[in-house]
Amino acid sequence: MQPIQSVELLVITWANTLSSFKAAKSPAMQKHKVRIRRFLKDFNDEFISDDDTLDTLKERRMAIAAQILGKLGEDTNIEAPFFCTWGCQIFLGKHCYINRE
Numbered sequence: 001m002q003p004i005q006s007v008e009l010l011v012i013t014w015a016n017t018l019s020s021f022k023a024a025k026s027p028a029m030q031k032h033k034v035r036i037r038r039f040l041k042d043f044n045d046e047f048i049s050d051d052d053t054l055d056t057l058k059e060r061r062m063a064i065a066a067q068i069l070g071k072l073g074e075d076t077n078i079e080a081p082f083f084c085t086w087g088c089q090i091f092l093g094k095h096c097y098i099n100r101e
Contacts, residue, residue, distance in 0.1 A: 080100060
């Protein structure tokens, strides 16, 4: 079996990219994108009640992140603000920390 030539690989990659752009414009994906933006609005909400602690803030954010991301490992912490377009293509392992800005 011969290895794929770099030009062939470039053409395949470009075709896959174009296909992805077309899929991203589908009504289902547009609906998904709006859904993710709603989740991110809640995730990035800066309101902190008098009863909140760092742990409760983390629990709230990670519950939302679990609905956005493709995989969310245990003991993961993502600081707000956090932004993404689709979310489902992001996979985080155990003990991951993502700092703000």
